[in-house]
Amino acid sequence: MSNxxxxxxxxxxxxxxxxxxxxxxxxxxxxxxxxGEVVAVLAGSGVKGMASQLGTASKVICIESEALQxxxxxxxxxxxxxxxxxxxxxxxxxGYTSMGMEIGPAVSVDLNIPLVSFVGSLSxxxxxxxxVSQLYGGKMNVESHADGNQCIISxxxxxxxxxxxxxxxxxxxxxxxxxDLSGLAVTFKKLIEPEGGDVDITTQDILVSAGRGIQSDENxxxxxxxxxxxxxxxxxxxxxxxxxxxxxxxxxxxxGLKVKPKLYLALGISGAPEHIEGMKDAGLIIAVNSDPKAxxxxxxxxxxxxxxxxxxPALTGKL
Amino acid sequence: xxxxVPIKQVPDLVEELEIDASGVxxxxxxxxxxxxxxxxxxLEEALILKEETGSTVTAIALEAEDVDKILFTAFAKGADKxxxxxxxxxxxxxxxxQAMAEVIMGLSPDxxxxxxxxxxxxxxxxxxxxxxxxxxxxxxxxxxVKAEGGGVTVSKEYGGGLVAEFEAKxxxxxxxxxxxQSPRYVPVAKVRQVMKSATIEExxxxxxxxTAGSSVKRFFKPEGGRGAEMLEGSAEEQASKIIQxxxxxGIIK
Ligand SMILES: Cc1cc2nc3c(=O)[nH]c(=O)nc-3n(C[C@H](O)[C@H](O)[C@H](O)COP(=O)(O)OP(=O)(O)OC[C@H]3O[C@@H](n4cnc5c(N)ncnc54)[C@H](O)[C@@H]3O)c2cc1C
Ligand SMILES: Nc1ncnc2c1ncn2[C@@H]1O[C@H](COP(=O)(O)O)[C@@H](O)[C@H]1O
Numbered sequence: 001m002s003n004x005x006x007x008x009x010x011x012x013x014x015x016x017x018x019x020x021x022x023x024x025x026x027x028x029x030x031x032x033x034x035x036g037e038v039v040a041v042l043a044g045s046g047v048k049g050m051a052s053q054l055g056t057a058s059k060v061i062c063i064e065s066e067a068l069q070x071x072x073x074x075x076x077x078x079x080x081x082x083x084x085x086x087x088x089x090x091x092x093x094x095g096y097t098s099m100g101m102e103i104g105p106a107v108s109v110d111l112n113i114p115l116v117s118f119v120g121s122l123s124x125x126x127x128x129x130x131x132v133s134q135l136y137g138g139k140m141n142v143e144s145h146a147d148g149n150q151c152i153i154s155x156x157x158x159x160x161x162x163x164x165x166x167x168x169x170x171x172x173x174x175x176x177x178x179x180d181l182s183g184l185a186v187t188f189k190k191l192i193e194p195e196g197g198d199v200d201i202t203t204q205d206i207l208v209s210a211g212r213g214i215q216s217d218e219n220x221x222x223x224x225x226x227x228x229x230x231x232x233x234x235x236x237x238x239x240x241x242x243x244x245x246x247x248x249x250x251x252x253x254x255x256g257l258k259v260k261p262k263l264y265l266a267l268g269i270s271g272a273p274e275h276i277e278g279m280k281d282a283g284l285i286i287a288v289n290s291d292p293k294a295x296x297x298x299x300x301x302x303x304x305x306x307x308x309x310x311x312x313p314a315l316t317g318k319l
Numbered sequence: 320x321x322x323x324v325p326i327k328q329v330p331d332l333v334e335e336l337e338i339d340a341s342g343v344x345x346x347x348x349x350x351x352x353x354x355x356x357x358x359x360x361x362l363e364e365a366l367i368l369k370e371e372t373g374s375t376v377t378a379i380a381l382e383a384e385d386v387d388k389i390l391f392t393a394f395a396k397g398a399d400k401x402x403x404x405x406x407x408x409x410x411x412x413x414x415x416x417q418a419m420a421e422v423i424m425g426l427s428p429d430x431x432x433x434x435x436x437x438x439x440x441x442x443x444x445x446x447x448x449x450x451x452x453x454x455x456x457x458x459x460x461x462x463x464v465k466a467e468g469g470g471v472t473v474s475k476e477y478g479g480g481l482v483a484e485f486e487a488k489x490x491x492x493x494x495x496x497x498x499x500q501s502p503r504y505v506p507v508a509k510v511r512q513v514m515k516s517a518t519i520e521e522x523x524x525x526x527x528x529x530t531a532g533s534s535v536k537r538f539f540k541p542e543g544g545r546g547a548e549m550l551e552g553s554a555e556e557q558a559s560k561i562i563q564x565x566x567x568x569g570i571i572k
Contacts, residue, residue: 098460105447185488194480303547314558
C-alpha cells in the first residue's frame, strides 16, 4: 500500500465539475500529511486532453474506453475499482454526488475497503484519515476513523474550496488499460437538458426561498407577495418540487441550481447539506425558522427564530 | 415484475437530537422516528409500477424499534408482502446490505427499489452496496422508473436539473430520489385494520462476512460556521430589524 491519495475526477459534457477541484485541493493537503502524492483518476473516452486542467495532481491516471464515453454507474465503478485494486492508495476521494454515490460504495465492496460518507471535514492523525460526516440533515457531526489502513471518503460538494485545487499545468499522464466493460446490463441512452423556466433564479439579486415549513402550496401566495414587494424571485427547497408545488427551475441545491444572489431569504428551510450546497455563497443570508437549532442558522448571517406565518406578512406589510 | 422495497426508520429531524452518555451515538430514548422520506418515494414508485404492470411489491426491513409500523403501513398502501429480517445487532452498512441481499436473493427480485439515502448513513449508500452483494447492476439518484420491453428505463438526476436516461435489463437495484408523484397517503384507521389482518414474515439473518468498517470516535453538534446574528423580539420587531438590515446593506431602499 502507498501513502497516496486518489481523487476520482468528475466530468460531464467535457467539463470538470467543481467537486473535482475541491477534492484535489483537499487531497493534496492530506497527501502531504501522509507523505504521499495526490493522483487524479480520469475515466472517459477522449478525455486525455482534459488532464492538463488537473495540474494540482502529481499524476493523472487515464482510463479510456468507448464504454466510458458517458457516465454509466457500473462501467465507471469497474474502471475505478481496477485502478484502486492495482495501485492500493491509502485514501480514495469521491464526491457525495450523483456520480460519486455510485462509485464509492461499489469500490468499497469490490475491494473490501471501508467507506465514510457525507464528509465535510477531513484531516490526518497518526497517519490515518479522520473524517467528520454531517449527518441528520446537518444537525449532528460524527467523527470516524477507518478500521484498517485504507479508506474511501465521499466528500460533500462545497465543503472545501475549489480554488485550492484549480491549477493547470502538465501533470504526468499515465494510461491504465480499462477492464472488460462489455455486456453491462445498463446502457446510457441520452442526456435531457433542464427546461428553461419563466425565471432564471441564478441571475436574480434577491431570492425569497420557501421550504417545507410553508406546509402547503395554498400558502405559497404569501411568499410570492413578499418576493414581489421586495423585488425578488421565489425559489425553494427540493421537497416543494417533489410535491409538484413549484417547478424544478426554482429548486436550489445539490440536484437543483447553485445560486449566488445578493440576498437569500430562507423561509422554513432546515439547511440540509444538499440545500446548503446550492446557496452558501449568497452575499447575505437571512433565515427564518421556528427551530432555534436548525442548521440553516450555521450558514445564515442573520437569523430569526419565529413562525414564518407571522414574519412573512409582517415583512410584506412594512415594505 | 417482482419488486422489493427495503425500508427503514430515521429520526424525525423536527425534534431535538441529543448525544447519549457513550458520546458515540444518539440518545435513542428521546428519539421520535419516522419512515425515511426517500423510502416513501421508493414505495410509491414501486406501487405505480405495480398498477401499470401487475407487479408484486414486497417491503422488507431490518428488525429495529417500531419497525412493524412502517411495514404495516406499506401493506396498507398496497404492498403484497412484508418481511422483517431479524437477529442483526448494530450492523455496519456493509453487514446490513449483505444480510438483506441474502434474503432478497431468495425472493428472485426483478427490481430492488431503495431510497436514495438515509440521513444516518455514515458508512453507507446501501443501494449500491446491496447491488454488489446481489451481484446485479445499480442506478441511483433516480426520479422515474418505467417498464419497457422486458427491462426498465430509468432517469438519473445530476446537478442543475440535468437528467440522464438509462435502459437497463433486469434484475436491477435503483436508489429512488423521488417518485413520479407525491407518495400516497393512507389513513391511520386503515393501517390499524391491516395490523389485525396482515402478517409480517420474519426471516432470520444469515451470518455476515463483511468486514470493511470504520469506528465512530465521537458525536458532536455543529458549532455553527459563521454563526448567525439573531434578531430578537416580536414578529413585528423582527420584521423591522430585517428591513433595517437590508437598508443598511443597501439591498433595498
Ligand atoms: C441526492 C440528493 C439531492 C438533494 N438535492 C436537494 C436540492 O437540490 N435542494 C434541496 O433543497 N434539497 C435537496 N435534497 C433534500 C435534502 O436532503 C432535504 O431533504 C431538503 O433540503 C429539506 O428541505 P426543507 O429544509 O424545505 O425541509 P425540512 O428539512 O423538512 O425543513 C423544514 C423546516 O421548516 C421549519 N418550519 C416548520 N414550520 C415552520 C414555521 N411555521 N415557521 C418557520 N419555520 C418552520 C422547520 O423547523 C424545519 O427546519 C437532496 C437530497 C438528496 C438525497
Ligand atoms: N436497516 C435497513 N432496513 C431496510 N432498508 C434499509 C436499511 N438501511 C438502509 N436501507 C435502504 O437503503 C436506503 C439508503 O440507505 P442508506 O444507504 O443508509 O442511506 C434506504 O433509503 C433504504 O431503502
